Amino acid sequence: MRKIISLLLVLVLALGLAACGGTSEPSDSAAPSGSTAPEGDEGGTTPEVEMMDLKISGHPAPHSLPNEVAMEKGFFEENGLNVSNTYYISGLSQQEAAPSGTWECGICGIPPTINGALNYGVEIIGFSIYDDAPQYLFVREDSPIYQAGAGNVEGYPDLYGTADTWRGATILAPRGTTAHVLILATLDALGLTEADVNIVHMEVPAAAQAFAAGEGDVMAQWSTFTYDALEDGYMPVSTAAAVGLSLPSPILATSEAIAEKPEAVQRYLDTVVYSMQWINDEANRDELNDIYYNLCIDEGVAISEGAVDWSMEIHHIPTVEELQAMLEVDPETGMNGFEQQVDTVMSFMIRAGVYEESQRQAVLDAINLDFLEETLANYTAE
Template sequence: MKKTILWAALCLLLLATAAQAAPVTVKSAWLTEFEALPAWYAHERQWDAAAGITLDMRLYPSGKYLMDNASSIKWDVAGLGGAPGVLGMLRKQACVVGIGSDEAAANVVFVRADSPLPAALRDSPSARDYARLVTGKIVLCPRGTSAHQLLLLWLDKMGLGEDSISLLDTPPDEAIAGLAGGLGDMAVLWAPATHAAERAGLKPLLTGKDIGLVQPTLLMARTEYAETAAPQVRAFLTCYLRAVEALQAMPRAELAALYQRFQREFCGQDISREQAMRDVDTHTLYPLARQRELFASEDGLQRWLEDVIVFHERTGELSRGQTRKLRELALVRADLLPESLPEGE
């Protein structure tokens, strides 16, 4: 009898130990974009398990969808653009825990092949002459997005406002089909929609990087989750940033091939080697040391978030009272960045 009791107690102890050691599932939400690559690679290499978690990775159609449905989806961590991210911060739904990538070079103004704008830009016209070519044009662009932010800054550079053009609030797929079919004069898009635009015969005019814009994608955690599960958020950042450093050490061709596989296996879309190379070249990833610098610098993450806040105020999405409230909130959690990363493979 005593042996039976001892055996039962030992089994219970082993089960409790196994349960304790089992990785905790972290629900992560992503778009079909570059900032999801490190998370996917970390999960493939089982670096999430090494950090004590299992990344459950799910795809969603947009950052706006993620923030609008945060209470029903109940994601724990997510990667999305600054434009929808800031609105989530205002509602105290989420906070920034890291930087995914800079996608300014992947936000592009497209025109049809017969547009006079590319030739005019190559001839370096005066701002007045260039503005004359743009004034009155019909632009297909989703409002409140990083593409819209690029459009407004470009108009600013020419001394124009949004009222100088006709902006049609158009989702990327519809914008590509519309412009290729003769509707409008320009479309403003982001990768990977830019690949579809090129396949449709549209021509890039300029990117956000061309005009000095920085457009970070953000790694965010639901506010409640960051407060109650800080070790899991830190574990997520540990495996994510471990993958960032591994990806940065890869030869360009190897990274492009990996990115093609990521797009095929996780995002469900095939892209060419050339498109993969371009996405690799037009997205900047930030290792742990650089993340720390950007979190601490007044000209880093806080400045980038301020640019997004100003953008939303200009479009009317945010009132002055709301922007004032945003500036008073603790928007970022630098304390959740890991102290260090595991060495080697």
């Protein structure tokens, strides 16, 4: 009798494991046509692929989801990579850690990346999920900026207020971040400069807390904090979309990794691009939401399921076709799409006096698209 029970238990366990294994594989529908999806039986590791070690990095934020998805779904292993991942609390600390070799590849917001490109030997090898969608500037309902209504500035129908209502406003925001770039773009649209407002340097969660306590006239919010601010009834008066601002999140590799282990960097980029296509597939939405929710909870980021849904809905994930199109050089500017977008952000930072004109070329030189061309060539070939 005992033997029969043991056999039954083994059978149930084996069936259970088989079922679990089945669901953890990327669905056929998830693999975009012509993708460099991991090869082998049902996406398993091909026996001849030699495993390589790679230290990767990111943040518990949507732009780093390709890393998290690839780790959760086993895409890295399938592509021959043994990754060790570190999540940083900010892009600043992530960039500062680069020279010490703490990470070799990663994903980060654009302003800290500029910093890393200028000072820490970091190169841009592609773009991940864009950061601009949840970038908002909020006011209270009784604010003169909101009361003035939208569409007062020509060419910006969704931007609230006038130059006069914005002038002198106290804005709570972290400087040197995507939020700062949004403020600069908003002021630019209004014909104002940083000198016309009072930017109080505060981290985003602290800004939300201070704003709730009645401090400041405007606050900048990002990521799921934006969802919370909308839920709290604050009024968005400027967004990245309203001022036509594109904030890509660069995929990075350190110069050292590029020189010493180009094959690992190539595999990393192949996997991240594949992971992005998996994320883009509507069929994977529920699973993606779970991955993002668990990531936030594991990393101590307070988040609701509503915020996860909203966040996954609004973010722009570049498709393979978009990435390919961005490789094209615009004859007018002499720059490709990647260079143009980085250059736009750099222009705002230069105008704000953060960087100097002489540093612009160094940032553009840190864009290395050789790996991406190879990644995308596989898609074209297939």
